[in-house]
Amino acid sequence: MPVAYLPRLIDDLLVRRLAHHPAVLLVGPRATGKTTTAARLARSEFRLDERAQAVAIEADPDAVLRGLAEPVLIDEWQIVPDVLRAVKRAVDADPRPGRFVITGSVRGDVDVPTWPGTGRLLRVAMFGLTVGEIRGSLPPVSLLDRLAEHGIEPLTTPPTEQLDLRGYAELAAEGGFPHPVLRLPGDERGPWLESYLDQLLTRDVAMLATHRDPQLLRRYLESCALNTAGITDHRTIYDTAGVAKVTGEAYDRLLRNLLVIDTLPAWWTNRIKRLVRVPKRYLVDPSLALATLRVGIPGLMKDGDLLGRIIDTFVVAQLRAQLATCETQPRLYHLRQEKGQHEIDVIVEYGGGRVFAIEIKAGSAPTRDDARHLAWLRTELGDRFIGGAVLHTGPRAFRLGDDIVAAPIATLWS
Template sequence: MVRREICEELLESAAEYPVVTVLGPRQAGKTTLVRMAFPDKPYVSLEDPDVHLAAGADPRGFLRSVGEGAILDEVQRLPALLSYLQGMVDELPTPGRFVLTGSHQPELHRAVAQTLAGRTAVLTLWPFSVGELRHYKPTWDAFELIVKGCFPRLHQENLSPRRFFNGYLQTYVERDVRALVRLRDLSLFQRFLVLLAGRVGQVVNHSSLANDVGVSATTIRNWLNVLQASYAVFEVPPYFQNIRKRVVKSPKLYFTDVGLCAFLLGIHSEQQAFRDPLRGNLYENLVVTEVIKGALNRGVRPEVYFFRDSHGNEVDLVVRHEGTLIPVEIKSSETFSPAFLKGIERFRGLGAGPTSPGFVLYNGDRTFEVGGTRVRNPLHVEHLWQTLTAPPRPG
């Protein structure tokens, strides 16, 4: 089993807080993580029907049975339990007493915010990072990962991505989506998912998407909220603070695991991914998720944006770290071109605030600098988040 990069942050959090809550998408490895990190804690899954029934019928009695502490898995199944948990940890606030996991956010986030505020650390676990995947193979091709994705079971059990994502999608729609929204026509939602995959890495126009799916723009917004709530997709907002030019103010959308996006697009081989018109968008999705995983695994809530003005000038990713803006251009090409620097140079000239020379993350093998801008292959960098946020070397 792979020791997850978030494990150190998890153990440090448990040393300070009586409750630690680990959120993230289904199959990201939350259960394996917490059971490995706390092997001596009793484990209880609220997915088990008998456990769920008992905990719902007598929450005080249920919690008393694990009063010394336990791992409570899939607590979104019974968020009301957290109100009773609050009283227990207030009476005996032993650090690391309870470890909770959950797969989707809305009710669970509200329950955590209302009842466990100040009593729990909240961490987010996404599928494997490239650093964790090196446990299985020292080097990875970007388009191989785009097709296979990063869910742990795919790599631990060497599963077929096509079969895995087919089952994952059915389970996800049946369990999480139906739990969060009433679906009258499942086929419309499935069509929505496919069309959304075709807009990966782009600013999503709700009205256009609604017309293509055949539902209202309000329904599209609700469905997008569901996808974000269950960690299937996420948005990167635009950066426009301190910028006087007309800029795009709608977010771009990505999939939490690029393999699911490729599956929805019918891409099942590296060759397909390499030739697909969306290869640049898929590569961008892979890199953006890698940046975010690096931050989340260290307990950091990353401030990530993109920039685009009305003239089409764009920077794929802008990371704000300790007051400094770090522009990042992402290219799927294996050959560097000076044109890759244009967006970064224009952004730095806008006077948006303290701005570093930035990075070009591309699919080539060479590592070098151009005018202070560092050019790297993100899959060859040992710790991408630390590399992006480290201060530039003097001189």
């Protein structure tokens, strides 16, 4: 029996983009629901992971695309990259809005000096399901936009859903891939994720790299998973994986291009001295990190370091998915001073250098000491500091000082 469509955060944004622009490129990790979402807007479809359709496009993309009912969905463009040049020619000849919606599971400008999408394709990022999408509680205004306008107030209302540490760990382990979350029982999600990893490390990788060792690449991905949500220099990652520097750098580029690894850049301002500029590396979905490490809930609950990293990865996944839809155009960073004197998990930067800062704690009862880095940043930035939050696994929201609140992680969606 077909599963009813689950509304996504970017639905309205895609409709608006296609109403005013000739082509939209929907980019995100494989199996995050891009095709299902894009197909709702299309009148014609080409799914390039079906060999017969790929062969037709390869033979003469201009002729195949000509005269189709629009918008035309071109799914997984990276399988036949020349299709983008045909789209470019079509859009140059007739720039009417709403002609093409294109999906892909690799970065759209991967290793191409003159990418044909420049100036023609509006890119929209799409990630896995957020808890709000799964619960069907999509707010009319994104949380990040509300924080920009109202400071900490949106986080002071008690959430409608109360979870403890194990409950958050279980949500993180479920992840955001629609098929296992919505259609599979819990004991079948692990095999699905293992199959996902196998395809990622073999077939998907083969599209972008001719020389690779799946076993070494898996070890490299395991090292990244072990260090998810970490401010770890690249050498530590490839040393842990047991690969050479050149190989490690190539694997890092490859996994970034496949949208499996993401980073929070280091935040910088000339108002604060000795800020470290090393990015914070994440796997894009916490369930993928756990599947890579072959760790279930019992093992996770016994490993405090990994548990903290997975909770951090889970929270950032909830925030990252909002970015494309935000009117305020926020950017996510992290902050760290040399020797760890001060560090903050997430810096949400808005226009004009205004900042909302977030600490993520696996504990259930944060104190003022847990907010000391937020208080320090408030002093350093003055009126550019919008507010700060310590997100935790307990049930209550309460203030920890002026413009600083302790709030349950569940306030991100409820």
